Amino acid sequence: MSEPPIAVPTDTTIKQTRSLRSDIVFTFALALGLYLAWVVRDVLVLLYVSALFAVVLMPVVNGIMKLRIGGWKPGRGIAILILLLAVGGFATLFFVFALPPVMRDLREFFNELPTRGPELLSRIRHVPFMQRVNVSVLNTKLQDFATNFATYLLLSIRDWATKLFYVVAGIVLTIYFMLEGEAAYHWVLSFFPVDMRQRLDVALARAERRMGKWLLGQASLMLILGLSSTIVFLALHVRYAYALGVLMGVFNIVPIAGAVITVSLAILVAAIDSWTRVLGVAIFYAIYAQVETSFLTPRIMRSSVDLPGIAIIVALLLGAAFDGIIGAMVAVPTAVLVTVLLDEYAVQPEPIISAPHPVTEVQA
Known part of the structure; x- marks a missing residue:
């Protein structure tokens, strides 16, 4: 009896086996990479935000580099240093001269809140639709809040210390990205094939120009809120109107949330003197928030970064x-980046179909 023939693996079988092994290894490597990215997601977000702010601030740095004093022209390092000194000097002046009086009065307000609380709450009874409010319950809540406010601040020191560390680390990373970002950028591009690399470089350069205009649009929104709030605070005779107006304008770099935080501070300052001023500040911000969300932000950002209003809100x-x-701070520049990449690689332009020429009748 003859033995059965031995099956010899063909080249196709070997390629299929190698392909299957490669797919399995790639799947496990992708799963491991996603898991590691999730573990260090905070660090990745910090790197992304720092790189994004470096891109956004580079037009300012380039503008400083174009300045000439006699025959001297600042380099990139000196331009970044000038920018940091300008921001640091402004912040120092504000914290030294404007913020301490506000914090002193707020501290006195919280100390007097248990005794002044009933007086403030009694005024609520004169506000329309507020006659049914249980004043005793609100008074108890205010007293508990005033009593536990210091405890809350003490317990939150650890969280604030962690956030402060991330802020400092983000500033340092942003400076390094502005100084050495081009080398890192070309290193990342080197992982792509040459033809794809050139196309990606052109698309990212286009995104950088549009993202740089975002800072101009955001600065316009900050200036509008700062000036309008200062005018309203002065009209209402709110204490420290100039300081609160500057604070509202600066914090408006964080869309919506920054203004909410600062208007809460303005309401607390207004509550020191008059409940009518509190109501005036609240009405002003309620109107301004609607105008900014529905009118100012879509139009200013659309003219700056060329995005539809609905895309900016989303x-x-x-x-x-x-x-x-x-996330709210970097939402609009990120949307610009995503839009440019989608336009380059995903959106297929519609073919231009020329209209047919009219057929002229040939006369016999």
Whole structure:
């Protein structure tokens, strides 16, 4: 009896086996990479935000580099240093001269809140639709809040210290990205094939120009809120109107959330003197929030970064849902980047079909 023939693996079988092994290894490597990215997601977000702010601030640095004093022209390092000194000097002046009086009066307000609380709450009874409010319950809540406010601040020191560390680390990373970002950028591009690399470089350069204009649009929104709030605070005779107006304008770099935080501070300052001023500040911000969300932000940002108004609002909502205040801050530049990449690689332009020429009748 003859033995059965031995099956010899063909080249096709070997290639299929190698392909199957490669797919399995790639799947496990992708799963491991996603898991590691999730573990270090905070660091990745910090790197992304720092790189994004470096891109956004580079037009300012380039503008400083174009300055000439006699025959001297600042380099990139000196331009970044000038920018940091300008921001640091402004912040120092504000914290030294404007903020201490506000904090002193707020501290006195919280100390007097248990005794002044009933007086403030009694005024609520004169506000329309507020006659049914249980004043005793609100008075108890205010007293508990005043009693536990210091405890809350003490317990939150650890969280604030962690956030402060991330802020300092983000500033340092942003400076390094502005100084050495081009080398890192070309290193990342080197992983792509040459033809794809050139196309990606052109698309990212286009995104950088549009993202740089975002800072101009955001600065316009900050200036509008700062000036309008200062005028309203002066008209209402709110204490420290100039300081609160500057604070509202600066914090408006965080869309929606920054203004909410500062208007809460303005309401507390107004509550020191008059309940009518509190109501005036609240009405002003309620009107301004509607105007900014529905009119100013879509139009200013559309002219700056060339995005539809609905795209800007959706980007802000998604950014805030993804990472809170930081997500809202970088939502619009990120939307610009995503839009440019989608236009380059995903959106297929419609073919231009020329209209047929009219057929002229040939006369016999």
